[in-house]
Amino acid sequence: xxxxxxxxxxxxxxAILVCLLLTPAVLSFTSRQPVPFGTGIPVALIxxxxxxxxxxxxxxxxRPLSILSFxxxxxxxxxxxxxxxxxxxxxxxxxxxxxxxxxxYMLELPGAESLAAEIANYNMPxxxxxFGIAKLxxxxxxxxxxxxxxxLFDFILAYYVMKLIGLKTENRMTGIVAFFAALLVPSVIVNxxxxxxxxxxxxxxxxxxxxxxLQKKSRLCWAFFALALSFKLQTVFLMPMLIVFLFRxxxxxxDVWVFAAVxxxxxxxxxxxxxxxxxxxxxxxxQANSYSELSMLAxxxxxxxPQGTKSNIPVTAAGIFIAGTVVLAFLLYLYWRRDRxxxxxxxxxxxxxxxxxxxxxxxxxxxxxxxxDTVAVVFLFFEPKRWYIPALVCIASFLCHAAYLFDAxxxxxxxxxxxxxxxxxxxxxxxxxxTEERKEFPSSR
Numbered sequence: 001x002x003x004x005x006x007x008x009x010x011x012x013x014x015a016i017l018v019c020l021l022l023t024p025a026v027l028s029f030t031s032r033q034p035v036p037f038g039t040g041i042p043v044a045l046i047x048x049x050x051x052x053x054x055x056x057x058x059x060x061x062x063r064p065l066s067i068l069s070f071x072x073x074x075x076x077x078x079x080x081x082x083x084x085x086x087x088x089x090x091x092x093x094x095x096x097x098x099x100x101x102x103x104x105y106m107l108e109l110p111g112a113e114s115l116a117a118e119i120a121n122y123n124m125p126x127x128x129x130x131f132g133i134a135k136l137x138x139x140x141x142x143x144x145x146x147x148x149x150x151x152l153f154d155f156i157l158a159y160y161v162m163k164l165i166g167l168k169t170e171n172r173m174t175g176i177v178a179f180f181a182a183l184l185v186p187s188v189i190v191n192x193x194x195x196x197x198x199x200x201x202x203x204x205x206x207x208x209x210x211x212x213x214l215q216k217k218s219r220l221c222w223a224f225f226a227l228a229l230s231f232k233l234q235t236v237f238l239m240p241m242l243i244v245f246l247f248r249x250x251x252x253x254x255d256v257w258v259f260a261a262v263x264x265x266x267x268x269x270x271x272x273x274x275x276x277x278x279x280x281x282x283x284x285x286x287q288a289n290s291y292s293e294l295s296m297l298a299x300x301x302x303x304x305x306p307q308g309t310k311s312n313i314p315v316t317a318a319g320i321f322i323a324g325t326v327v328l329a330f331l332l333y334l335y336w337r338r339d340r341x342x343x344x345x346x347x348x349x350x351x352x353x354x355x356x357x358x359x360x361x362x363x364x365x366x367x368x369x370x371x372x373d374t375v376a377v378v379f380l381f382f383e384p385k386r387w388y389i390p391a392l393v394c395i396a397s398f399l400c401h402a403a404y405l406f407d408a409x410x411x412x413x414x415x416x417x418x419x420x421x422x423x424x425x426x427x428x429x430x431x432x433x434x435t436e437e438r439k440e441f442p443s444s445r
Contacts, residue, residue, distance in 0.1 A: 015074045019044040031089035050155035058172045080183040084193035106134035116274030121287040124270045125230045150192035157204035158182040165381045186398040199370040202232035218251040219258045226262035233284045237357045291363045298364035299396045299416035319362035351375045355424045366400040392423040
């Protein structure tokens with residue numbers, strides 16, 4: 001520690017102290033009831049972790065920021081964090097009717113018996129989280145603990161957005177702006193802090209997998225995609241990029257064992273607790289078969305059918321076939337033009353997959369374009385002149401979130417489906433046109 005770093009450490013310490021003191025005050029104000037001082041501890045820890053991620057990501061030690069810039073970042077981190085803290089007391093039907101009941105059940109059963117029971121249609125890692133909260137946290141703080149975990153991953157997600165932008169430019173300011181841009185996407189804010197969902201968790205791992213694939217770090221790429229899939233099936237919206245990385249030789253097929261080891265390894269604690277292997281690996285199948293409507297406020301092709309249209313085998317099968325055909329066709333095109341693809345093209349392809357797959361698949365929910373929202377932020381910094389594409393995606397996605405959270409239909413879902421169609425069309429046409437016009441292998445930037 002020297003004279004230059006001492007003021008920064010003091011500022012950082014003061015910021016953490018502010019988090020400790022301000023959290024209970026903000027929660028008391030928004031919940032209209034007293035909140036213990038201890039609630040500030042996890043918030044302060046998240047603040048410290050977020051700052052560490054950001055400053056490490058921009059290389060603060062190698063190229064120190066000015067005191068003014070350092071202070072401004074600390075203030076912005078606080079604002080993004082406390083925007084979320086203010087939303088934590090909001091109670092949704094999903095928590096009351098499902099998550100809270102599941103955790104109560106886990107609390108009542110002795111030991112790890114609840115891990116052997118089929119009490120929820122989530123995969124094992126998320127159930128471990130619920131189990132840990134149920135056993136270690138007082139009942140009154142079940143919701144707070146669940147949400148704060150997802151909020152932590154908001155910042156990890158922002159870190160990988162920043163790292164992906166670093167593949168385009170070494171400009172630190174651009175990376176910092178990208179970090180905060182990811183945190184300010186409306187659906188990212190409300191999904192974790194207000195809704196209490198874990199979409200930030202799987203999306204952070206999926207973006208990490210994308211980053212490590214682009215960096216040709218094969219085993220890390222496989223591991224991160226396995227972690228993402230372990231939390232949410234919606235990881236499949238980005239998993240075609242694994243095939244792209246394979247035929248470009250960015251990752252190695254022989255490393256697929258890493259994917260299997262991570263995914264299966266995360267099932268082992270539940271198996272030890274007594275849950276059968278078949279039950280563990282069939283969670284996603286059962287989850288998919290538990291939905292009855294073709295579109296549950298998702299802005300996709302099925303939103304153009306009458307609201308509440310029930311799924312049936314012929315229509316559902318047709319939707320899956322069409323989605324699979326479109327994805328296969330795009331993969332074949334990418335293989336055909338693989339020698340013309342650089343890092344910016346792979347980022348665009350990632351967004352196309354993240355929008356295309358949920359757009360054509362049946363049984364989609366309002367939250368299922370969340371991953372597209374996060375990839376759209378990356379796309380924005382690679383293609384700033386085409387800002388309207390991320391805008392279409394993020395507006396449509398957030399308004400579908402809002403329809404559930406606020407019971408407010410600002411724009412009908414069937415209209416928002418046209419937003420997504422426009423974004424997908426602009427993406428696909430632009431991608432193919434640019435690829436066909438290119439006559440030599442592009443640079444990585």
